[in-house]
Amino acid sequence: MPREDHRPPAASPPDPPSRAEGDERWLTTGVGSVGVTSFLSDSGHEIATSVLPGFVTGTLHGSAASLGLIEGVSDALTGVLKLVGGPLANDPRRRRRLATGGYLGTAVATGAIGLATTVWQVGVLRALAWSARGLRGPAKDSLLASLAPPRAFGRAYGLERAGDNLGAVVGPLAAAGLVAWLGVRPAIWFAFLPGLLAAVAITVAAREARRRHADGDREPIRLRFAGLRDAGLLRPLLPVLLFEFGNLAVTLLILRATELLHTGGRTAAAAASLAILIYAAHNAVAAVTAYAGGHWIDRAGPRLVFAAGAALFVLAYAGFAAGPSSWWVLCGFFALAGAGIGCAETAESALVARLLPDRLRGSGFGLLGAVQAAGDVVATVVAGVLYTAVSPAAGFLYAAGWMLLSLLGAAALAPGRPAAATAPRPPR
Known part of the structure; x- marks a missing residue:
């Protein structure tokens, strides 16, 4: 008989590190689909937004006041619906349906604006589109957090913000071409197409999330x-609130640039066109900075990147307050503002995703959206009054003051350690 071997079996070699442990797998089909969704959707509604002033005042013979009312009500509804949509997005099944339905609803309502024959119809359709946009926001952000690994939240949200800002470059340029080629109404109809493609892209992301995660209890x-x-x-969120109190609507930046550029023999139309081109450059800088800032967040945490965004806005607003008339100097201040928003928005989203478990992220993104919307309304209204009643410099210095307070608030949070990196306690 052969002698029995009592030697212990050889130890099996350790398993090779999985791809999920490396950085190469953060950009999955789902994460990429969310970025494409933001690009397509923003391209679509920026086409309509660019054409809307001329459509309301020129085609439908409405007033500037009616246009302001339409935009004000729509923006307010966006903030309210973000807060409402947050708790709905806590549940994985509901968030997938909200994301797909919200993008489809925005596309249909936006394209239908081109069929309107009265100003009040435009107001109703714009309100519906922006309500769907607000409702889908927390669902989309929560969906992205479920698709990206925690170590890459910064990069994932940086990619999503980059797509959104690139859409703000492509949309107005496409609108200009469509108006010249087809006219105002057909240009708005065409806004439906990228919106529809955005709904398809978010559906791809939702299906990947469903494959990767069990739904569990509702x-x-x-x-x-x-x-x-x-x-x-x-x-x-306190520094975020301070930041949003100084986060002016870009229309005030464009207005300031248009006024400053209307010198040296340059006509008002030429000044406005140049200001819009500079604004497109602002969005391009925001896209690049959002993507780069996302990588920075994954190394240093959201707090530092957010503080950098606030500091950039302090410099930009100080420049707008000084009032240079040189187009290239103004372009530099627009670039600072673009870099600031690229850093800040990416850091805000990554902060919520890092701090909260999946079942709370919808509520967290809803609260963040409400804070952003409320702060932006206050910032633009107060600065607009100061701009008109006192001086443009007063309006921009007011906003710069809030940005400085936000910077100091971010610096005071957990020095040397990103606030968002702390381990969350179990929710009640």
Whole structure:
């Protein structure tokens, strides 16, 4: 008989590190689809937004006041619906349906504006489009967090913000070409096409999320404010609120540039055209900075990148307050503002994704969206009044002051350690 071998079996070699442990797998089909969704959707509604002033005042013979009312009501509804959509997006099944339906609803309502024959019809359709846009926001952001690995939240949200800002470059340029080729109404109809493609792209992302994650029990529809507080979200949101109190609508930047450029024999039309081109460059810088800032967030944390964004805005607004008339100097200040928004928006989204578990992220993104919307309305209204009643410099210095306070607030949070990197406590 052969002698029995009592030697212990040889140890098996360790498993090679999986691709999921490396950085090469953060850019999955789902993450990329969300970035493409933001690009397509923003391209579509920027086509309509660019044409809307001429359509309301020229084609439908409405007033500037009616246009302002339409935009004001629509923006307010966006903020309210983000807060409403947050608790709905806590549940994975609902968030997938909200994301797909929200993008489709925005596309249909935006394209239908081109069929309107009265100003009030434009107002209703714009409100519907912007309501769907607000409702889908927390669902899209929560969906992205479920698709990206935690170590790459910065890069994932940087890619999404880059897509959104690139859409703000392509949309106005496409609108100019469509108006020259087909006219105002057909240009608005064409806004439906990229919106429809955005709905298809987000559906691809939703299907990947469904394959990768079991749905589990259905989450109740509640804001879960106590859970957000216990997870440590409220304190880091204070610098965000201060930031948004100084985050002016870009229309004020374009107005300031147009006025400053209307010198030296340059006509008002030429000044306006040049200001719009500079604004397109602003969006391009924002796209590049958002993507680069996302990589920075994954190395240093959201707090530092957010503070950098606030500092860039302080410099940009100080420049607009000084009032240079040189186009290339103004382009530099627009670039600073673009870099600032690219850093700040990416950091804000990554902050929420890092701090909160999946079942609270919808509520967190909804609260963030409400803070952003409320702050932006206050910032633009107050600065606009100061701009008109006192001077343009007063309006921009007011906004710069809030940005400086935001910078100081971010610096005061957990020095040497990103606030968003702290381990969240279990929600109640």
